[in-house]
Amino acid sequence: MKLTEDDLYRRSSQYKHWCFTPSKLALLRQKTNIQASERVKANVARQRAQRAKNLDTTSASDSERANTPGVENGADGASGNGGAVGDKEVDCLTVAEEMRLVDKFCETALELGNFIKVPAEVTATTIQYLRRFYLYNSPMTYEGQNIARATMFIACKTEGWHIPSSDYAAKFANVTQEQVLAPEHLIIQALRFNLEVRHPFRGLKGAHVELGEMVKGTYVPLEWDKRTGTQIQSEILKLPKRAGGAPMNLSESDFRKRLEYDYGVASNILKTSAQLTDTYFHYTPSQIMLAAHLLADEPLTLFLLATKVPPPSPIYSKTVDTIRACAAKLSSHRSYTDSSTSLEDKEARDKKEKAEVLAIIKKLRQCRDPDKMDLVKLNEAHKRDAVHDGELDERKAKRRRLDRENAQKEADEFWGPELPKNGAK
Amino acid sequence: MAVSPVLSPKPNPPGTKATTNASKAKALAILNHSRSVSSPIAPSAATTPGDGGQDLAEQMNDEVRRQFVSGSRLGEGTYAIVYRGHFRSDPSKLVAIKKMKLNAEFKDGITLDSIREMRHLCELDHPNIIKLYAVFTTKDQNISLVLEHLPRGDLEGLWKDHSIMYGGADIKSWSNMLCQAVWFCHESRVLHRDIKGNNLLIAADNTLKLADFGLARGFADPGRPMTSNVITRFYRPPELLLGSQHYGGCVDIWSTACVIAELALRDFFLPSETDLAQLSVITDVFGIPTETDWPGISSLRHWEVNFKSAAPKRPQPLSFWRQRLPLLGDDGIDLLRGMMAMDPAKRLSAEQVLKHAYWTNYPRPTKKEDLPRQGDGEKKMGEDLKRAGGELESGRTDKVARKLNFG
Ligand SMILES: Nc1ncnc2c1ncn2[C@@H]1O[C@H](COP(=O)(O)OP(=O)(O)OP(=O)(O)O)[C@@H](O)[C@H]1O
Ligand SMILES: [Mg+2]
Numbered sequence: 001m002k003l004t005e006d007d008l009y010r011r012s013s014q015y016k017h018w019c020f021t022p023s024k025l026a027l028l029r030q031k032t033n034i035q036a037s038e039r040v041k042a043n044v045a046r047q048r049a050q051r052a053k054n055l056d057t058t059s060a061s062d063s064e065r066a067n068t069p070g071v072e073n074g075a076d077g078a079s080g081n082g083g084a085v086g087d088k089e090v091d092c093l094t095v096a097e098e099m100r101l102v103d104k105f106c107e108t109a110l111e112l113g114n115f116i117k118v119p120a121e122v123t124a125t126t127i128q129y130l131r132r133f134y135l136y137n138s139p140m141t142y143e144g145q146n147i148a149r150a151t152m153f154i155a156c157k158t159e160g161w162h163i164p165s166s167d168y169a170a171k172f173a174n175v176t177q178e179q180v181l182a183p184e185h186l187i188i189q190a191l192r193f194n195l196e197v198r199h200p201f202r203g204l205k206g207a208h209v210e211l212g213e214m215v216k217g218t219y220v221p222l223e224w225d226k227r228t229g230t231q232i233q234s235e236i237l238k239l240p241k242r243a244g245g246a247p248m249n250l251s252e253s254d255f256r257k258r259l260e261y262d263y264g265v266a267s268n269i270l271k272t273s274a275q276l277t278d279t280y281f282h283y284t285p286s287q288i289m290l291a292a293h294l295l296a297d298e299p300l301t302l303f304l305l306a307t308k309v310p311p312p313s314p315i316y317s318k319t320v321d322t323i324r325a326c327a328a329k330l331s332s333h334r335s336y337t338d339s340s341t342s343l344e345d346k347e348a349r350d351k352k353e354k355a356e357v358l359a360i361i362k363k364l365r366q367c368r369d370p371d372k373m374d375l376v377k378l379n380e381a382h383k384r385d386a387v388h389d390g391e392l393d394e395r396k397a398k399r400r401r402l403d404r405e406n407a408q409k410e411a412d413e414f415w416g417p418e419l420p421k422n423g424a425k
Numbered sequence: 426m427a428v429s430p431v432l433s434p435k436p437n438p439p440g441t442k443a444t445t446n447a448s449k450a451k452a453l454a455i456l457n458h459s460r461s462v463s464s465p466i467a468p469s470a471a472t473t474p475g476d477g478g479q480d481l482a483e484q485m486n487d488e489v490r491r492q493f494v495s496g497s498r499l500g501e502g503t504y505a506i507v508y509r510g511h512f513r514s515d516p517s518k519l520v521a522i523k524k525m526k527l528n529a530e531f532k533d534g535i536t537l538d539s540i541r542e543m544r545h546l547c548e549l550d551h552p553n554i555i556k557l558y559a560v561f562t563t564k565d566q567n568i569s570l571v572l573e574h575l576p577r578g579d580l581e582g583l584w585k586d587h588s589i590m591y592g593g594a595d596i597k598s599w600s601n602m603l604c605q606a607v608w609f610c611h612e613s614r615v616l617h618r619d620i621k622g623n624n625l626l627i628a629a630d631n632t633l634k635l636a637d638f639g640l641a642r643g644f645a646d647p648g649r650p651m652t653s654n655v656i657t658r659f660y661r662p663p664e665l666l667l668g669s670q671h672y673g674g675c676v677d678i679w680s681t682a683c684v685i686a687e688l689a690l691r692d693f694f695l696p697s698e699t700d701l702a703q704l705s706v707i708t709d710v711f712g713i714p715t716e717t718d719w720p721g722i723s724s725l726r727h728w729e730v731n732f733k734s735a736a737p738k739r740p741q742p743l744s745f746w747r748q749r750l751p752l753l754g755d756d757g758i759d760l761l762r763g764m765m766a767m768d769p770a771k772r773l774s775a776e777q778v779l780k781h782a783y784w785t786n787y788p789r790p791t792k793k794e795d796l797p798r799q800g801d802g803e804k805k806m807g808e809d810l811k812r813a814g815g816e817l818e819s820g821r822t823d824k825v826a827r828k829l830n831f832g
Contacts (some may be wrong), residue, residue, distance in 0.1 A: 184535055
């Protein structure tokens, strides 16, 4: 009368709604990208046409013009000639570029979590929410800054770390309560109201405890496993340090140090590359946990696995394959370092990444959906229930201009050295 | 690590074989089984600017919303108004649409109640737990939960209705359904934290369903404190009254036992006027535990004011139980006392509860279809509304617990 982790996982919304084969995931992202691009193009075209109309009557102010993506650089060279306006297609982000940005948003959320000092689970939930949100939304439509902050606020609520929104907003420079709350419905809708995220952290703790018992000789094997606790103990103490290495014979206390070290490494992987890659969309929490542990200590992880599934069984080899594939995904992320990565390599890699992301952000500035810049106003409009996007009248559009410019400025700051005021840890 | 973490399925989602049912369908959430959805890449309204500027998520939300037709009002609680409704595709398939109220006092967006209820009901699928079919938002940003329609009132209404006669076998049947629900919550690592008669609703086929997950939360990691201000007072276990912030499923077990006793008594088992009085009502029955009875009790936050210099009290003998709860029988009393061990560490777990001999001993629990039931569910609900005025009676003055901001 016990439900296994598997039983529970299979009933979870994560399994039912948030697991995809790689091709399905790619398809979904492509769809989102196409829709967002077309909308950006349509909205920009509409704005341009509107402006052209204005030019016929009065002349548009400079700032009004600066408001239309693609115009800042004089890209359409439309001075005074209504007919030429809107000739140039907006150059939208590709799916790959969008994903680079989403990864950047997630990394920022990681910093955000450290900054406001929430537990790793809250940060991890935030990041998974973000990854889910951006399956159905493009960074061209909703830029990461406000969304990441609002998402973390939601994650605090769902994970039982609720902070009043006024206090939460006060942790950041120039952020209002309204900005934190405005995108809430937008986000929760894209999350399909599935608020539970199943993480691998608890599984890792469980594995750590169990390995400790094996080392102590107190572990009770599963029924099919005919070894005694003492036999398992003596086997585990002989395990080589790395795959293919010579057998060792560590003392119990030395082995305990090895366990602690492995736990630290695996835990770090779960907090970083497991969050910053698509692993949650493709693997179960226990697979992710074992994959991280495999990267930390392969012989020990395979030993652990062999106490769960008999190695001759086809399930064993299948599981090993799955875990290895997951481990490959984890170790492919930039944040992953092992002993062979030099500090210089890592710095070079980070620098390259930063330059590339900056280039995408620059591109993003030309292709943002002009109707979705100011989420606070958008939310108010929503609440008034009257305004459909695309029908904002001129007067409102003008009123929104300043806000939008502010939003853009803030967005730029977001990518600066930043994090919030009183940034001292 | 539980039994077999590694046997976890490779999570190819259900329905992967269906080629037309691509990603969008999957995302269409909880109940879109019957609809066929075009391939996500194929040109559709969704991919052209003619979508009225709607996001994909908004479109999906609208699609979910359109699957239901909302009708007359069924009832109103503190946090929600509940409407009758049905599936558009099948008007005979009834639902209850629970439209969460916007809470003017709560300045932090979507209320914690709604968040908790959504979070946990999305995950819990069990015959004795109210089913959440779908969630959607309306234009005015109200969250609506589409729930299973449960027209036969609640368990508190049932024992209060003296036109209904029932006996020990019926109590066993209802209690068992309740205990299964609690077991499933705990196996799923969810604490309900508000188990009581009027959160136990009854379906048209007499199945009892645990509802109202507005105070629920996941099991906490060891060491992480939780609020002790949960569970309606009559049903609140001693450790919470003593201020314990580290607890587990045992708090729900206590409440569950209170409900079972209530059914047998046809009255509240441990009613009181204040939190302080609640503790003395409890100790009148169970005595005041010493450090030997309950190791660690003296380090609980409110132990000193309550118990340090209190005159000793002895627990009531078996004869008291036999006399008060004859409908339960000796085995039922044994179960109840196991579920109400003062020391939470000694209290039965949900699993142990289900293994108790009471369930298999004579009399056998009544078959669901033979259970006594309240006549006209809907009319009854109207009475419930009137009853809502006399909240004191059901110990529901504890709304404060709900308003707490922490978990
Ligand atoms: N699934 C359902 N099927 C049929 N009727 C329901 C259902 N859920 C609730 N109701 C009716 O709607 C009323 C309000 O329900 P709700 O759960 O919001 O509040 P409550 O539990 O009565 O009060 P409170 O909010 O104070 O806990 C209930 O009293 C009940 O009569
Ligand atoms: Mg209720």
